[in-house]
Amino acid sequence: MRMGLAIDAACDLSQEFIQKHDIAVMPITIKVDSETFMDDRRPEEIQRFIDRRLGSRSHSAETEPSPVAEIHKLFLEKLVLEQDCVFCLTITATRSPINDHVNKASFGILKNYRQVREQAGVPGPFMMRVVDTRNLFAGAAPAIYEANRLIAANETPAVIRERLAYIANHSYGYMLPRDLHYLRARAKKKNDRSVGVFSAMLGSALDIKPILRCFQGETGPVGKVRGFEQGAQALFGFAAKRVRAGLLVPMVCASYGGDLAVLEHLPGYLELRQACEECGVELMEAPMSITGMVNVGEGAVTIGLAAEDHVAEF
Known part of the structure; x- marks a missing residue:
């Protein structure tokens, strides 16, 4: 067939x-x-x-x-x-x-x-x-x-x-947005309450970035970090930990809303790459779709993996 x-x-x-x-x-x-x-x-x-x-x-x-x-x-x-x-x-x-x-x-x-x-x-x-x-x-x-x-x-x-x-049912999508004001404006247009007004204002004032997760169709914040680069370090470090703990599918997808060459220069990315190499897991790099960039803003990072239930530790 x-x-x-x-x-x-x-x-x-x-x-x-x-x-x-x-x-x-x-x-x-x-x-x-x-x-x-x-x-x-x-x-x-x-x-x-x-x-x-x-x-x-x-x-x-x-x-x-x-x-x-x-x-x-x-x-x-x-x-x-x-x-x-x-x-x-x-x-x-x-x-x-x-x-x-x-x-x-x-x-x-x-x-x-x-x-x-x-x-x-x-x-x-x-x-x-x-x-x-x-x-x-x-x-x-x-x-x-x-x-x-x-x-x-x-x-x-x-x-x-x-x-x-x-x-x-065991797939996890984690996202680190770069521009909270953009994300809030798009969410407002779509009547999406994932990122509230207060969170957007706080993020802008203190450079606090949320780490968002999509799991079983539901999306919401699971952590917050100060600054995009520190957020990247936390996100990639967390993904590396999940890789070493064992995945249900031997691959991790990292997508970026812009030039993919930026990925390897973000803090923590080389650690994730090393973890994947050690564990025989494919690290797939993918450009974020135009649809994705329209909805969450350029420069956002998303990580996709399939694993047993786990706690989001950020």
Whole structure:
């Protein structure tokens, strides 16, 4: 059975990983004033967004995940012909309508695929499975990484689906924002209370940064640090500790809202890299999606890993 993966663009993964494993990306349209960006994880489009230095204007951007019709088209014109089963992984349904869009599109896809495959001379049935990673940005990466590993191991769709549900429930996404005022402005636009007004004001006055966590679809602060660099040290040090304690998926994803070369110069990053090397864990570096940068501001760092339940110690 030929099996493949489709993800939404807000899932942070390296372009190398996406291309190597032929992962389909469901794009998100971003409109900032009179400019439009197609967030489909292409490096050149991400770089174009960064180069435009939109700054504070981006927080008012409008984002439009792939509509049902476009997902329907992607599958019936491409994926149902290339694969026999596709796992669609999305960021948490509590933060984006994309999961709902994919589920709605699946009804029409499964109803109409037979005629498309018959006309192309492709025998047999087609299956698609929609998986909510229950996480954001780099936090979605462990489930996608595990899905790819299981497909390569020729596991059955039922085994893969059960394992992905388990990994999604044990995936953690940690984020260190660089600009609290931006984050607050964007949250206000989306009626999101994750970062309160008082926290934003306090952070600005004292350079206090929150460390935010997404776990099982819920997002909120789990720590606070003074200054971005000290926050990076704390975040990467914590991730290194989790790596040494053992992970459920042998990978950690680090995404950054800007030039990826910045990562290795942040305090604590080399310690995380060393921990991953010692423990046989892949450290994947990924550019934050345009969607991510619009929602949390440029210069933010996110870490994604899958592990048994643990206390966030910052």
